[in-house]
Amino acid sequence: MQFWIIQTLNSIAFGGLLFLLSSGFSLAFGLMRIPNLAHGGFFMLGAYLGATIVYYGGHFWIAVLGAGLGVGLVGIAFERLILRRLAGNVQGQVLVTLGVSFIIADLCLLIWTGDPWTVPAPAELRPPLRVAGFAFPTFRLVVLAIALVTAVALYLLMDRTRLGAMIRAGVDDMEMARGVGIPVSLLFTVVFALGAVLAGLGGTLGAPMLNAYPGLDTDMLPLALIVVILGGAGSLLGAFVGSFVVGFLYNFGIALFPDLAYFILFLPMVLVLVFRPQGLFGRVQT
Amino acid sequence: MATEALSVSAIDTYYGDSHVLHGVGFALRPGRLLGLLGRNGAGKTTCMATIMGFLRPRRGAITLFGDEVAGLAPEAIAKRGICLVPQGRRVFRSLSVRENLDVARQARAQGTWTLERVFSLFPRLKERHIQLAGSLSGGEQQMLAIGRALMGNPRVLLMDEPSEGLAPQIVHEVGRTIAQLKAEGLSIVLVEQNIKLTLDLADDVVIVNTGAVVFSGTAAETRTNDRVIAQHLGVF
Numbered sequence: 001m002q003f004w005i006i007q008t009l010n011s012i013a014f015g016g017l018l019f020l021l022s023s024g025f026s027l028a029f030g031l032m033r034i035p036n037l038a039h040g041g042f043f044m045l046g047a048y049l050g051a052t053i054v055y056y057g058g059h060f061w062i063a064v065l066g067a068g069l070g071v072g073l074v075g076i077a078f079e080r081l082i083l084r085r086l087a088g089n090v091q092g093q094v095l096v097t098l099g100v101s102f103i104i105a106d107l108c109l110l111i112w113t114g115d116p117w118t119v120p121a122p123a124e125l126r127p128p129l130r131v132a133g134f135a136f137p138t139f140r141l142v143v144l145a146i147a148l149v150t151a152v153a154l155y156l157l158m159d160r161t162r163l164g165a166m167i168r169a170g171v172d173d174m175e176m177a178r179g180v181g182i183p184v185s186l187l188f189t190v191v192f193a194l195g196a197v198l199a200g201l202g203g204t205l206g207a208p209m210l211n212a213y214p215g216l217d218t219d220m221l222p223l224a225l226i227v228v229i230l231g232g233a234g235s236l237l238g239a240f241v242g243s244f245v246v247g248f249l250y251n252f253g254i255a256l257f258p259d260l261a262y263f264i265l266f267l268p269m270v271l272v273l274v275f276r277p278q279g280l281f282g283r284v285q286t
Numbered sequence: 287m288a289t290e291a292l293s294v295s296a297i298d299t300y301y302g303d304s305h306v307l308h309g310v311g312f313a314l315r316p317g318r319l320l321g322l323l324g325r326n327g328a329g330k331t332t333c334m335a336t337i338m339g340f341l342r343p344r345r346g347a348i349t350l351f352g353d354e355v356a357g358l359a360p361e362a363i364a365k366r367g368i369c370l371v372p373q374g375r376r377v378f379r380s381l382s383v384r385e386n387l388d389v390a391r392q393a394r395a396q397g398t399w400t401l402e403r404v405f406s407l408f409p410r411l412k413e414r415h416i417q418l419a420g421s422l423s424g425g426e427q428q429m430l431a432i433g434r435a436l437m438g439n440p441r442v443l444l445m446d447e448p449s450e451g452l453a454p455q456i457v458h459e460v461g462r463t464i465a466q467l468k469a470e471g472l473s474i475v476l477v478e479q480n481i482k483l484t485l486d487l488a489d490d491v492v493i494v495n496t497g498a499v500v501f502s503g504t505a506a507e508t509r510t511n512d513r514v515i516a517q518h519l520g521v522f
């Protein structure tokens with residue numbers, strides 16, 4: 001019983017983390033029509049930045065904010081200085097995001113070495129929460145709560161503001177959005193930066209569970225891709241549902257059928273690609 | 287000496303290597319309606335796309351009340367006051383009716399179009415303002431596409447086949463709306479396959495064929511010129 005409850009909770013918490021990783025990734029994918037293959041690198045960079053801040057005595061929550069800010073700046077610079085120059089050249093843009101992901105990986109190896117950096121959860125969240133005789137990992141519940149608050153905030157931004165409507169208009173019909181005067185280049189920067197900030201935050205938030213290590217980027221990027229393919233590029237609801245589906249498949253797959261974990265993870269993605277290529281909630285063909 | 291609202295001079299537009307517009311030129315005077323006619327594939331939509339900045343002309347000039355706009359980005363051209371009702375309507379399907387209008391809002395000193403005015407022009411849109419645009423009927427989507435263009439407070443309004451695929455009664459309604467906009471002094475380019483509708487509304491007519499202007503004159507001259515109509519529009 002305790003196994004199932006804990007695995008379920010871990011799956012949900014991991015799903016929350018995946019939402020932080022993939023929501024911005026999905027919005028940028030839907031709007032700019034390219035997968036940012038450096039997004040896993042953004043997540044890893046966030047984890048290392050957070051680990052460093054904690055190492056030098058910063059509080060965990062300061063580290064989370066610092067990582068979000070730092071990776072956000074990297075994202076803005078990348079979009080403004082590099083991606084923008086390749087506007088209209090989709091293939092070039094995708095290749096450049098791949099190149100940047102390698103550069104980030106190498107720089108991280110150079111700066112933070114090959115040894116993993118552990119980040120302890122904040123002291124006040126380490127004791128488990130005891131409810132009805134069960135012990136719940138408090139920190140994971142907090143990660144989940146942060147993911148849910150982020151989901152609500154993103155929903156309000158996308159659904160209730162003019163900025164959000166402009167972003168959705170760009171996802172629907174980019175050319176026509178420009179034709180009615182929507183400043184899409186500004187939207188690109190906003191959405192790309194938002195994705196980078198969330199990936200950075202997520203990297204540090206996930207570090208007490210995952211650590212920061214070389215290869216964290218390539219471990220996370222496929223998960224974000226699966227989430228987006230399942231949910232549909234540019235769909236916030238899709239990213240939300242997809243994140244929790246992948247969270248469950250990943251956790252239970254590893255716990256119950258470790259040899260088949262990747263099969264279990266990728267099979268739904270293949271099925272969706274074959275039978276509903278726009279994703280469960282999406283409109284854009286990825 | 288810019289008396290023209292919109293002037294297109296000798297533009298050449300390509301899709302990649304495919305040369306589609308060959309020195310197309312025409313002028314729209316302020317407050318007038320210019321009908322742009324031609325068979326399917328003649329280059330009318332390409333012409334609208336070039337004016338709107340979706341395509342960049344390789345040669346030629348496009349001026350809006352004397353200011354050069356060729357080569358600007360579409361969003362900059364929209365900001366200066368060229369607004370498009372595109373062929374196929376192209377409403378933002380996953381936005382509500384109200385959001386479609388809202389995202390296209392463009393403040394301009396001499397502009398008077400607001401959400402309220404668009405809603406009073408199209409009461410149907412007001413009734414359905416929270417509905418997703420993708421769920422509207424064809425006629426309603428056309429009204430929305432027109433309303434969206436008006437929200438940009440156009441100095442020149444481009445309309446690309448607004449009657450396409452609509453029931454006769456709705457076509458009639460769209461025609462009335464266009465007449466009303468013209469009566470308010472708006473300068474309009476109307477692209478149509480519906481010759482009667484165009485001749486009823488237009489002051490001037492330009493006919494294109496295989497990417498070049500083959501006739502231009504007043505609507506009255508066009509109406510009485512059976513040879514031109516038969517040769518280039520292939521009807522009657």
Ligand SMILES: Nc1ncnc2c1ncn2[C@@H]1O[C@H](COP(=O)(O)OP(=O)(O)O)[C@@H](O)[C@H]1O
Binds near residue numbers: 306326
């Ligand atoms: N995206 C495109 N790529 C290549 N050729 C195109 C494209 N769109 C239109 N064309 C070609 O350009 C010509 C003019 O098309 P268009 O401007 O759509 O004509 P019209 O609006 O008068 O029916 C046609 O021969 C058409 O096949």
Ligand SMILES: [Mg+2]
Binds near residue numbers: 447
């Ligand atoms: Mg056309």
